[in-house]
Amino acid sequence: MTELDDFTRTYGHLLGYVEEATKEMYRRFDALFERGLPPGPDDDWREYGRWAQLKLSLGPEGGHDHDERVLQLIRSVAERDIPWTPGDARVLVYIAQSLVYRGHTRYEEIFRLPLAVTRRFGFQERRVILESIGAERWLLEHRLPVWEALAEQFDGLLIEPAENGPAGVVRNVIWECDDVARVLAEEYGARLAAPEVLPLLRHWNTARSSKPSGKWLKTAATLLTPEAAGLVREILVLVAAHREKTIDHVADNGYEWRETVFLHERTAVPVRGMVWTCELIDEPWVVSLLGDVALTCGTGIGGSGANCRSERLANAAVNVLARRGGLETVASLARVQVKVRKKTVLANVARTLDAVAAQAGLSREQLLDRTVPTFGLGPDGVREEKIGDCLVQLRADGPALRFVNPAGRSVKSAPQAIRKDPALAELKTTLKELKQTLPAERFRLEQALIEERLWRWQQVTEFFLDHPVTGLYARNLIWQILQGPAGLPVRTDTGWELTDPRGRRIQPNPDTPVQLWHPIREAAEDVRAWRDHLLEHGVRQPYKQAFREVYLLTPAEEQTRTYSNRFAGHVLRYGQAKALLNQRGWTDLSIGHWDYESGGQSEAVKDLSGWRARWGMHITGDPEADGWGTASFCASEQIRFHRDGQEAADRYDYAYREGVPLDEVPPLVLSEVLRDADLAVGVTSVGLDQQAAGGHEEYWHSYGFGELTETARTRRDALTRLLPRLRIADRAELTDRFLRVRGDLRTYRIHLGSGNILMEPNDAYLCVVPGNDRGAASVFLPFEEDGGMLSVILSKAFLLADDTAITDPSITRQLGA
Numbered sequence: 001m002t003e004l005d006d007f008t009r010t011y012g013h014l015l016g017y018v019e020e021a022t023k024e025m026y027r028r029f030d031a032l033f034e035r036g037l038p039p040g041p042d043d044d045w046r047e048y049g050r051w052a053q054l055k056l057s058l059g060p061e062g063g064h065d066h067d068e069r070v071l072q073l074i075r076s077v078a079e080r081d082i083p084w085t086p087g088d089a090r091v092l093v094y095i096a097q098s099l100v101y102r103g104h105t106r107y108e109e110i111f112r113l114p115l116a117v118t119r120r121f122g123f124q125e126r127r128v129i130l131e132s133i134g135a136e137r138w139l140l141e142h143r144l145p146v147w148e149a150l151a152e153q154f155d156g157l158l159i160e161p162a163e164n165g166p167a168g169v170v171r172n173v174i175w176e177c178d179d180v181a182r183v184l185a186e187e188y189g190a191r192l193a194a195p196e197v198l199p200l201l202r203h204w205n206t207a208r209s210s211k212p213s214g215k216w217l218k219t220a221a222t223l224l225t226p227e228a229a230g231l232v233r234e235i236l237v238l239v240a241a242h243r244e245k246t247i248d249h250v251a252d253n254g255y256e257w258r259e260t261v262f263l264h265e266r267t268a269v270p271v272r273g274m275v276w277t278c279e280l281i282d283e284p285w286v287v288s289l290l291g292d293v294a295l296t297c298g299t300g301i302g303g304s305g306a307n308c309r310s311e312r313l314a315n316a317a318v319n320v321l322a323r324r325g326g327l328e329t330v331a332s333l334a335r336v337q338v339k340v341r342k343k344t345v346l347a348n349v350a351r352t353l354d355a356v357a358a359q360a361g362l363s364r365e366q367l368l369d370r371t372v373p374t375f376g377l378g379p380d381g382v383r384e385e386k387i388g389d390c391l392v393q394l395r396a397d398g399p400a401l402r403f404v405n406p407a408g409r410s411v412k413s414a415p416q417a418i419r420k421d422p423a424l425a426e427l428k429t430t431l432k433e434l435k436q437t438l439p440a441e442r443f444r445l446e447q448a449l450i451e452e453r454l455w456r457w458q459q460v461t462e463f464f465l466d467h468p469v470t471g472l473y474a475r476n477l478i479w480q481i482l483q484g485p486a487g488l489p490v491r492t493d494t495g496w497e498l499t500d501p502r503g504r505r506i507q508p509n510p511d512t513p514v515q516l517w518h519p520i521r522e523a524a525e526d527v528r529a530w531r532d533h534l535l536e537h538g539v540r541q542p543y544k545q546a547f548r549e550v551y552l553l554t555p556a557e558e559q560t561r562t563y564s565n566r567f568a569g570h571v572l573r574y575g576q577a578k579a580l581l582n583q584r585g586w587t588d589l590s591i592g593h594w595d596y597e598s599g600g601q602s603e604a605v606k607d608l609s610g611w612r613a614r615w616g617m618h619i620t621g622d623p624e625a626d627g628w629g630t631a632s633f634c635a636s637e638q639i640r641f642h643r644d645g646q647e648a649a650d651r652y653d654y655a656y657r658e659g660v661p662l663d664e665v666p667p668l669v670l671s672e673v674l675r676d677a678d679l680a681v682g683v684t685s686v687g688l689d690q691q692a693a694g695g696h697e698e699y700w701h702s703y704g705f706g707e708l709t710e711t712a713r714t715r716r717d718a719l720t721r722l723l724p725r726l727r728i729a730d731r732a733e734l735t736d737r738f739l740r741v742r743g744d745l746r747t748y749r750i751h752l753g754s755g756n757i758l759m760e761p762n763d764a765y766l767c768v769v770p771g772n773d774r775g776a777a778s779v780f781l782p783f784e785e786d787g788g789m790l791s792v793i794l795s796k797a798f799l800l801a802d803d804t805a806i807t808d809p810s811i812t813r814q815l816g817a
Helices: 003-015 020-034 045-054 068-079 086-101 112-118 123-132 135-142 144-158 162-174 179-186 198-204 214-223 226-241 265-280 285-298 311-324 327-339 343-360 364-370 422-450 457-465 524-537 555-560 574-583 646-650 654-658 667-684 697-705 710-725 789-801 809-815
Strands: 245-250 256-261 382-387 390-395 400-404 479-481 486-492 495-499 513-516 571-573 601-608 611-619 633-643 732-734 738-742 747-751 757-760 764-766
Touching: 020 045, 045 068, 045 086, 045 112, 068 112, 086 112, 086 123, 112 123, 112 144, 123 144, 123 162, 162 179, 162 198, 162 265, 179 226, 179 265, 198 214, 198 265, 214 265, 226 265, 226 285, 265 285, 265 311, 285 311, 285 327, 311 327, 311 343, 327 343, 327 364, 327 422, 343 364, 364 457, 382 422, 390 422, 400 422, 422 513, 457 495, 457 513, 524 710, 571 574, 571 667, 574 601, 574 611, 574 633, 574 667, 601 667, 611 667, 633 667, 667 710, 710 732, 710 789, 738 789, 747 789, 764 809
Parallel strands: none
Antiparallel strands: 245 256, 382 390, 390 400, 479 486, 479 513, 486 495, 571 633, 601 611, 611 633, 732 738, 738 747, 747 757, 757 764
């Protein structure tokens, strides 16, 4: 057996897969070397260089004494002008690392060729080469003697000369591995490299632990200057506004791959140092900006999902808010709690809120009730500021800024004279914060409905109805005296009263227990009365309350006993379904063709009121079409319920896998979990597509035109009340599953679940892409929609009722077929 064969057997992982032709080439290089001959004129000198680096091996035990002929070979190759690629440099450095790992100790010779090749590239490419295989960090953390022996050479590779200016100075500290680092070097270089700031930048670059030590903060406090504090604010604003970027890569061998980058670790480390430094800065902007950073970094790619763009930065920002403490941090933390779905970050936020609440002698929910910012708005939700000769209004409804010029006319945009006024900039910042707070309050009120929170009436009036932000939503919700009457809030001279659909009023005592009304506790006739009342009086609720779907236990579920199949067997768009479920508080769903262990199966998990729901999913679709990555489609399975704490006690027991009998699950918990599942199906099912996805034709037809789910039945109930009010009332009627619309050319049936359309008399399918119809847009809806299907159906109905006016050729061709 030849020397090369022995080496390949021992170090085959260094070469990876090697074609027979390459092996034969290496054997020939071996033979030439033994005869003292160089490679031939047609040989590839890059391959010859790789072979030469491999010849440095002294065997699996390593050693120090190399054949002088091999060392001379390495030197001659290192000095030769060869068209090396960055990929070659990575391979050579990797082989050198492996030789050191195997006990080879003649470091300068082992790294001679890899460093000589790397030196041929520019500073940025050198850093990418060494970073891609973690060479610098590996040497510093695991092979310090190697680093000490070669430190001068590595410095020469990585440290840019003074003539590269301030940008080079900054790059020497943080490198340039992403767009944020590039901006810091090119746009902030002069300020960051200034003598009074540079030592702090270097200190920020040491923020590698999960939390700052007292010593770290003490050093930062010594180095912090007003100029540096200003830079912290500007750079963290940049980070909060930053979004991920997709980068396409092509390897030397032609292999292509795509990478999504938010912040490289080398950038995240100094940014974390800046976040930590906020603990030392006592300025009004700090708390809100830390909330922005936590929100951006804590949400997933694209702004949703159960993962984080940067978990370390999200937690760093939350931790600084925790150490600051006080009621001023609550609003920022509440925003994070609404949007972020990563469990570790949410647990961190919850601990922080609990600590602040404990200091105030309150529960976390009570704390949030009391700390919603008002933004200076008056009781009517409006704040007015005189800026120059212009009156500027900040309005919660919208929300928006409105401008009244000196002539008293409302104008859409800020007059030129005040556009650069600092007061206007401050109002714009406040508007941004208001826009973030409104959805957080809507979410919080819906959670209060689902969790059946109780308040005293005096607390409801003070923290909800009278609040200029939360009141925008709370005043359109139905409140109920515990086990008593319910009503919409109405302000009177003597305070707030509750008014029911029959006009009866009651003013609860300040200590009366009150909760948000839920239809699952009410008789059907009372629910119908509230729905009619909302439409008649034009009350638009922030979420479905009166029109909320209710899911009661069915005979089929009584038969299956421990699981619900009500929403099993649906084919969903996986990414869309995961994002929607994440927004509704579900976590843990993660499936892909790469997941061999679980066979492409997973569960979405939701905790609610002491219960845990699990909804199974599995991959369906072509792995080749998905590139053997994240699934495009998933199929829904059973939903099971468990009591909190049951998992830790008997996770692998059969009883646990089976779940709790459904008749033991509180009706409201069961209903809300199934409502989420119905919503996910109703928004992400492939049955909603204009055309059937390949392989799912049978499901597409059964869902697109089949029986209605509870959400679709509620949609039908809303249409029953809306149709008589519409200008197309004489052309539209409801059947069991369809809205039937009579046009001049054809009669159409719009399915109330999918929005798909059939044309009479032969049930030909009509493909209409949803658009913006003015008639539909003007229709009052008594709730903010989840998914918007009611609006889609109305838009199609208005379009088809006037089918002779349709000019879109993609539709007219189908009508004439």
